[in-house]
Amino acid sequence: MNAGVVIPAAGKGKRMGTPISKQFLDLCGEPVLIRTLRVFLDHPAVSRLVLAVHQDEERSVCQLLDKYGVPREKVGVTLGGEERQDSVYQALQEMATEWVLVHDAVRPFVTHEQISELLNQLKSVDAAVLAVPVKDTIKEVAPGMDVARTLERSGLWAVQTPQAFRRSLLVQAHEEGKRKGLAATDDAMLVEAMGMPVRVVKGDYSNLKLTTPEDMVLAEAIWKMRSRPR
Numbered sequence: 001m002n003a004g005v006v007i008p009a010a011g012k013g014k015r016m017g018t019p020i021s022k023q024f025l026d027l028c029g030e031p032v033l034i035r036t037l038r039v040f041l042d043h044p045a046v047s048r049l050v051l052a053v054h055q056d057e058e059r060s061v062c063q064l065l066d067k068y069g070v071p072r073e074k075v076g077v078t079l080g081g082e083e084r085q086d087s088v089y090q091a092l093q094e095m096a097t098e099w100v101l102v103h104d105a106v107r108p109f110v111t112h113e114q115i116s117e118l119l120n121q122l123k124s125v126d127a128a129v130l131a132v133p134v135k136d137t138i139k140e141v142a143p144g145m146d147v148a149r150t151l152e153r154s155g156l157w158a159v160q161t162p163q164a165f166r167r168s169l170l171v172q173a174h175e176e177g178k179r180k181g182l183a184a185t186d187d188a189m190l191v192e193a194m195g196m197p198v199r200v201v202k203g204d205y206s207n208l209k210l211t212t213p214e215d216m217v218l219a220e221a222i223w224k225m226r227s228r229p230r
């Protein structure tokens with residue numbers, strides 16, 4: 001199977017709060033974005049990647065790709081939008097493969113096994129996502145900070161990326177979502193809104209999304225753990 005990869009990388013990382021956007025922070029010697037890209041570049045089923053970047057960072061991203069020897073014939077760069085959803089849609093316009101994976105630039109710990117398993121699922125379904133069972137008790141909290149209710153944990157999963165799709169379905173889902181004014185925090189939500197099934201593949205808790213400052217500390221620890229000789 002031949003797949004393209006859309007990497008939304010146009011966020012400003014407000015919750016991380018660093019002067020440079022979190023996708024460019026150093027993770028044990030290389031920028032997060034480069035670490036994420038390498039996983040996909042090295043996967044045999046990936047034929048093309050498109051990065052959606054912020055307009056102020058387009059030049060510096062291109063320089064970064066050249067500095068780290070990223071093959072530009074395989075990696076395109078396009079401008080992202082206001083929200084993650086807009087950035088993914090923009091990058092999808094540059095993608096022509098039948099199958100597409102969407103993956104956050106700030107999840108550098110995705111593995112080849114996870115990518116392969118998601119693509120394997122696309123032999124029987126048109127949408128599949130990585131997720132892990134939630135570990136905490138989840139409560140819905142009312143605006144006044146009183147607990148509204150406690151959710152039944154047994155069926156709750158925290159969804160990650162990559163998320164894998166038949167490209168035509170994902171494009172249609174984004175377009176219908178836009179028409180209906182849906183604000184989606186992941187791509188599968190848009191497919192779900194069409195009433196289409198989405199398969200869940202069990203992921204790994206270390207496939208962290210770097211969001212807040214303590215995530216960088218965890219990320220360094222995970223990187224070091226993975227780099228230790230076995």
Ligand SMILES: Nc1ccn([C@@H]2O[C@H](COP(=O)(O)OP(=O)(O)OP(=O)(O)O)[C@@H](O)[C@H]2O)c(=O)n1
Pocket residue numbers: 007008009010011012013014015016023052080081082083084085087088104105106209210211
């Ligand atoms: N307009 C946007 C917003 C987000 N993203 C990307 O979507 C991924 C996940 O989003 P998130 O963690 O929310 O990143 P930020 O929007 O940068 O973070 P924050 O919400 O804290 O500002 C990141 O790779 C981010 O760069 C994007 O491409 N375009």
Ligand SMILES: C[C@](O)(CO)[C@H](O)COP(=O)(O)O
Pocket residue numbers: 084104158159160161185186187209211
């Ligand atoms: C797509 C995602 O990574 C799945 O967990 C997540 O929803 C992105 O959310 P964010 O609000 O853009 O961080």
